[in-house]
Amino acid sequence: MTDEEKREKARSANRSLLGTPEGEDSVTLFVEHHLDELDANYFSNTFGTSSPDASRIVDSLVLVGSWSEEDDGNINVFDFSLPGKVTDHVLSVRFSGDDVADVSMES
Numbered sequence: 001m002t003d004e005e006k007r008e009k010a011r012s013a014n015r016s017l018l019g020t021p022e023g024e025d026s027v028t029l030f031v032e033h034h035l036d037e038l039d040a041n042y043f044s045n046t047f048g049t050s051s052p053d054a055s056r057i058v059d060s061l062v063l064v065g066s067w068s069e070e071d072d073g074n075i076n077v078f079d080f081s082l083p084g085k086v087t088d089h090v091l092s093v094r095f096s097g098d099d100v101a102d103v104s105m106e107s
Helices: 003-017 027-037 040-047 054-060
Strands: 062-067 077-081 090-096 099-106
Touching: 003 027, 003 054, 003 062, 003 077, 003 090, 003 099, 027 054, 027 099, 040 054
Parallel strands: none
Antiparallel strands: 062 077, 077 090, 090 099
16 A cells, blocks of 8 residues: 555544544544634635534544654555644554554644
8 A cells, every 4th residue: 555545544534533442532522622722714724614513623633744664665654634724733643564553643
């Protein structure tokens, strides 16, 4: 699987975890935290509304970093965050081979 394919699979994992028990401490927490903490002007300027739908926020996430945790050089970690560099928090998607192994909120 190419890095681009993994990146898209990571995006899909973020979408599929939103609002699920498995995503409660990662994707859902990320969205809820930022809706509570960021100024409504950020959301109005970015999304055209002060209270965007959670799925719209997840779809807007941008890749802010990717790297390999192994010595093999294959990228297996992809970090996503909100557009505009407004937070230090990321959703970090880790792979084991070609499968998503974990999604966590990190800072």
